[in-house]
Amino acid sequence: xxLSPDESGRLADLLSEHADGLVVHWAELVGNGLQGRMSRxxxxxxxxxxxxxxxxxxxxxxxxxxxxxxGELRAQLGELxxxxxxxxxxxxxxxxxxxxxxxxxxxxxGDTSDAQTLRDxxxxxxxxxxxxxxxxxxxxRVREALIADQAEQLLELSTPVVKLWEGVVAxxxxxxxxxxxxxxxxxxxxxxxxxxxxxxxxxxxxxxxxVDTQVAQHIxxxxxxxxxxxxxxxxxxxxxQIAQTIVALGIEFxxxxxxxxxxxxxxxxxxxxxxxxxxxxRTEH
Amino acid sequence: xxxxxxxxxxxxxxxxxxxxxxxxxVSVEAKLSLVDQTKLVTAASELARNTLVYxxxxxxxxxxxxxxxRAGVRIVFxxxxxxxxxxDLALTDGYTTGGGLGLGLSGARxxxxxxxxxxxxxxGTTITITKWCR
Numbered sequence: 001x002x003l004s005p006d007e008s009g010r011l012a013d014l015l016s017e018h019a020d021g022l023v024v025h026w027a028e029l030v031g032n033g034l035q036g037r038m039s040r041x042x043x044x045x046x047x048x049x050x051x052x053x054x055x056x057x058x059x060x061x062x063x064x065x066x067x068x069x070x071g072e073l074r075a076q077l078g079e080l081x082x083x084x085x086x087x088x089x090x091x092x093x094x095x096x097x098x099x100x101x102x103x104x105x106x107x108x109x110g111d112t113s114d115a116q117t118l119r120d121x122x123x124x125x126x127x128x129x130x131x132x133x134x135x136x137x138x139x140x141r142v143r144e145a146l147i148a149d150q151a152e153q154l155l156e157l158s159t160p161v162v163k164l165w166e167g168v169v170a171x172x173x174x175x176x177x178x179x180x181x182x183x184x185x186x187x188x189x190x191x192x193x194x195x196x197x198x199x200x201x202x203x204x205x206x207x208x209x210x211v212d213t214q215v216a217q218h219i220x221x222x223x224x225x226x227x228x229x230x231x232x233x234x235x236x237x238x239x240x241q242i243a244q245t246i247v248a249l250g251i252e253f254x255x256x257x258x259x260x261x262x263x264x265x266x267x268x269x270x271x272x273x274x275x276x277x278x279x280x281x282r283t284e285h
Numbered sequence: 286x287x288x289x290x291x292x293x294x295x296x297x298x299x300x301x302x303x304x305x306x307x308x309x310x311v312s313v314e315a316k317l318s319l320v321d322q323t324k325l326v327t328a329a330s331e332l333a334r335n336t337l338v339y340x341x342x343x344x345x346x347x348x349x350x351x352x353x354x355r356a357g358v359r360i361v362f363x364x365x366x367x368x369x370x371x372x373d374l375a376l377t378d379g380y381t382t383g384g385g386l387g388l389g390l391s392g393a394r395x396x397x398x399x400x401x402x403x404x405x406x407x408x409g410t411t412i413t414i415t416k417w418c419r
Contacts, residue, residue, distance in 0.1 A: 176302050210305060210323060212330040213386045241323035248324060249331075249392035250378055 002063040003123050011124055012058035015051060018108045023048050025107050029100035033093055046097075050076060054101070065130045077131060078138045085142040094139045098132040159185050161192040168200045168269050169193065170262065172237075174207030182218035186225060193231050201226050202265045206237030216251045223256055234258070236265035290348030295336050295364075304333040304345045308360065315349050315358050317418055325358060325416045328396040331389035332362045332412055338383055340364025340410055350415065357398070357417035365409040372402065 003011070015022065027047040031040065053076040062069035077098070084094040102125055109117055159181060164170045169192050171185055189201055203219060205211065223233040236259040238246075246253075259265040267277060291311070293304055308329040312322040329345070336343045343364030350359045369375045376394065381387035394400040399415035 176305075178298055178302075209309070210326045210330055212327045212334075213388045213392065214330075214334060217386050241320040244320050245323050245327045245396065248395045249327065250388045250395070251386065251392070 003058075003127060005061060005063065007120055007123050008058040008061060008063055010120055012055055014105070014108070014120075015055040015058065019051060019055070022101075022104050022108055023051050026051070026100055026104040029103055030097050033096045033100070034089070037089070038087075046080065050080065050097075050101075053077075065127065065134055073131075074134065077135050081135045081138040082142040085139050085146070091136055091139050095132045095136050098128060098135050102128050155181060155184055159188055161188045163192075163196060163198070164202065164266055165270065167196075167198045167273070168202065168266065169196060169198045170202040170204055170265075172204045172207060172262075175209075177208055177215045177218055179214075179218070182215075182222070186218075186222045189222060190225060190229060193226060193229055198231065200232050200234070200269045202234045202236055202262065202269070204237040204262045204265070205235065205242070206239070206262070208237075208242075211242050211246060211251075213249060213251060216246070216249075220253070220256075232257075232269075234265045234268060236260070236262045290346050292344055292346045294342075294344050295333055295362075296342040298337070301330060301333045301337060304347075305330050307345075307347050308358070311347050311349060311358050312416075315356050315418065317358065317416060321416055321419070324396040325360075325414075328393040328414060328416075329360055331393040332360075332414070335389055336362045336364045336366075336410075340366030343409075352417075355417045357415055359413065359415045362412045362414075363409070364411075368406045368408050368410055369402075369404045370406045372404065 023044060027040070027044045030047065031038070031043055034043070053073040057067075057070040057073040060069035061067075062073070064070070065074065080097060081094050084097070105121065105124065109121060159171070159173075161169055161171050169189070171189050173185065177185070189203075192198070193201060203222065205219070208215060219235065223235070226233045234257045235253065238258055238260055257265075257268065259268060270277065291307060293300060293307060295301065295304065305326055308326050309322060312325050317325065329347075333345055336345065341364065343362065343366070346361040346363075348359050350357050374380055376391050377387075378391050379387040393414065397414040398417050399413070401413045402410070403412075404410040
């Protein structure tokens with residue numbers, strides 16, 4: 001329910017008349033909820049800005065939060081919730097920052113039996129509710145954006161292709177290999193094979209906790225794709241428990257070379273290229 | 286004698302990951318050996334994915350169990366999907382209707398000690414697997 005023009009006018013007066021007392025009381029209420037995770041001066045500054053925002057919105061004749069006159073206030077609320085979300089406060093703590101204004105105003109009104117004041121307060125209360133819901137919405141939006149960003153970063157982070165030797169690249173797989181990641185791994189590997197002109201690729205699965213048929217299928221497809229491009233693939237990092245599980249599942253890697261460690265795989269590739277790993281004795285002078 | 290069981294709804298790929306993590310935690314609690322842990326986690330991963338892909342989603346219940354001699358872990362996968370019409374065919378190595386390797390169901394059976402399947406066309410599928418400590 002929107003406010004009447006008279007109501008918003010009276011509320012603007014009320015907020016400006018009691019500005020200082022309101023801010024102190026309001027900041028105190030919010031501060032209690034945040035349990036000292038935000039400094040008092042910062043909190044008072046934020047609260048004062050917000051108080052001004054409400055006051056100006058009402059003074060300009062805003063009757064509802066969606067009105068043009070309340071545009072500034074909406075921007076303020078949006079900023080408040082995105083800051084709170086990024087600082088790791090809960091949605092509850094963020095909404096309280098707005099709801100607490102009700103209690104603060106009630107404290108200012110004091111004991112009254114004046115029907116008009118009560119009606120004003122009820123109307124004001126409705127406005128605050130909508131403001132708090134708006135805050136909540138913005139908070140969720142920011143958090144969702146954060147999560148989406150992180151998921152994307154994780155995808156980037158977790159699939160490096162490293163050059164081990166001239167002509168040998170390796171992909172150390174870590175964690176869960178779902179379809180999205182498998183796709184990224186395959187693309188990266190094939191691109192690196194072309195970029196570096198490498199005839200050998202080692203896929204290391206030491207960091208993959210469980211190799212089920214889906215993971216195996218993703219790996220096999222990557223190997224086949226690399227072969228089509230003329231590169232030889234070696235799978236390394238097959239631990240004893242993974243080997244036994246693969247056998248029981250009945251997965252066959254066919255003629256693909258597999259090694260228990262990355263070191264073995266590198267030695268195997270070097271051997272194929274007639275390199276020899278020898279320990280050199282330092283000559284004493 | 287059943288100890289407390291934990292239930293996870295399976296509706297997305299993330300839930301399959303959650304099932305895997307829970308099964309790993311419970312297997313460690315039940316003191317399964319590393320090989321058995323890995324086998325059970327892999328079997329759970331296969332069956333949970335079947336629940337999701339073929340059953341259209343369902344639930345997975347993980348519990349520690351104990352008989353007279355040994356302790357173990359029991360997992361129940363339940364869905365209300367289309368069910369399996371030809372069980373023998375579904376349990377054949379290499380048979381798949383979904384483009385996978387066709388080893389999930391048959392392989393999972395080889396990975397565990399007890400494997401029970403209750404299904405009928407149109408009535409969903411319930412699979413119960415158990416792995417005992419050696």
